[in-house]
Amino acid sequence: MNSTVLTKNSTTPITSLDQAELKIRRAGIIRLNPEGQEQVDGEELLQTVCGFNLESKTVAQAIKRQIAKHEFCEGKDFTTSMLQSSGGRPRRVYHFSVNAANHVLLSAMTQEGKQARQEAIDEKRKQQLTDALNIPQSSEKPALDQRENDTPQVLLEINMATSLKAIAFAEALGFTGNQKLLSADRLLKSQIGFSPLEAMGQRQLIAPVQKMTFTPTQLGQMMTPPQDAREVNRRLEAARLQTRIDRQWIPTDLGTPFCEILDTGKSHHSGTPVKQVKWYQTALDRLVPRADAAPETVPMDLNSHDADPPLYGSDEDCEPIPRKPKRKRNRYELDDYFSLVELGEFIGRSRQHVVEVLEKLRIIKWTGQGKKGKYLLTDKGWQYGLMYDPTETLFHNRQSKRLTTSNAQPVLGYDILKFFH
Incomplete structure (x- = not known):
């Protein structure tokens, strides 16, 4: 049973969940949450992809209607969070799973059933995994369960052969090193109940490089x-x-x-x-110490004490002394760290958005009263950055007694970008 939907700014009909997922991914609205799971912002899904023309005050109601329509379960098909707004009450934000977002897009302006589509996509994904691992199909029992009479040695050989295919499959997806082995192990355990690492008594792998x-x-x-x-x-x-x-x-x-x-x-x-x-x-x-340039000296004529010194910038100077350009406020241009303003510019969002996300993640906190205060790194925040004083051009560690009295501001390394996908 197929349903067809034409999305905003699109003339290509979407008739399957795979096509719906491709449309959503191309729209660039799939992001990772702090646990590394893919999710889709509900408002962006309805407004940007599905083409709903909603006012801001009706967005939440429209999302709730979609949840009720598809009988979505909280924690599985969607999650919610509270977004602190400036000057008002916190706003509830809805995040759909990719699968739930596919259903919302496919059923937009249609009344096709969810169950048939879900069964079709589950069957297709099962077929893709079976083909990749070359596991024989059966409508009754898994292949390993049908070999109950095989000896342990035969079963081990079957599992080892399947493990090698899983490793090759993980490598084809771009995984390397320990990540390739761990991904293959998780795949095997979830699909056939066999974990090579557990069978060998190894629950952890040693990193190949032991240098910090x-x-x-x-x-x-x-x-x-x-x-x-x-x-x-x-x-x-x-x-x-x-x-x-x-x-x-x-x-x-x-x-x-x-x-x-x-x-x-x-x-x-x-x-x-x-x-x-x-x-x-x-x-x-x-590294070798950089030799400081010797200061330029001008010979002094002891017989002309009354001679006027040369005027810098006058016609007597062939190269006037260049003035150092003024640095823009809250932009420190550090090679390895972003200020809050620079982080916002890098991801294309405002400083206020960056602050709200970092406060929600408890990476920075406000200290002081009213405007007479500053942001400091939390205990969690020190894992992602340092406190930098642009006035003295030096970094402060978390034991510094001058964190609140100096001009030190939070600066964050590249690892912080994973929270802004």
């Missing part, structure tokens, strides 16, 4: 005297461990053994992926 990596800011704090990230990057460049290309630091062949390149999962406005370089502590052994 550090940002240039963290490397600078290990140096004597401490250096800021810009100076560390200059020294890494002077040691020929990295080079700057299109405003990004790229490790050289000489520097590759001393670092790791991590994918942050975000993209620049140009579309290029945002990657972060972190260094092993051994990279410090390759």
